[in-house]
Amino acid sequence: MNARVLLVDDAAFMRRMMRDILTRQGLDIVGEAPDGESAIERYVELQPDLVLMDITMPGMNGIEAVREILAHDPQARIVMCSAMGQRDLVMESLDAGARDFIVKPFYPDRVLATIRQVLEHSDSSPSR
Secondary structure, three states: OOOEEEEEOOOHHHHHHHHHHHHOOOOEEEEEEOOHHHHHHHHHHHOOOEEEEEOOOOOOOHHHHHHHHHHHOOOOOEEEEEEOOOHHHHHHHHHHOOOEEEEEOOOHHHHHHHHHHHHHOOOOOOOO
């Protein structure tokens, strides 16, 4: 699996955990952002193949950032990261255009299966 990934989470340890899981599988972490506003800037700058986005962050949350990124690039592939018990926020994220979600705490096999599914089912997207 070879893809360029942007990690978005206000917790540095969560970004580090995801980076470790993904780089072991050959994914390229092209950037990180601690909030929604930075995520939009980094997305425009880096044009990643996939964004892993936390829902709950200070300032602009993940749902608002999804909407902004998709307004810029309707083909953007965004997977939301949620904590247990955030079902309503997950549904709102999917309604906003996120492709899928991963529930914290992360299990590497589930993370990778979700990412693989999102990337494989987006082959009709224009390549960058």
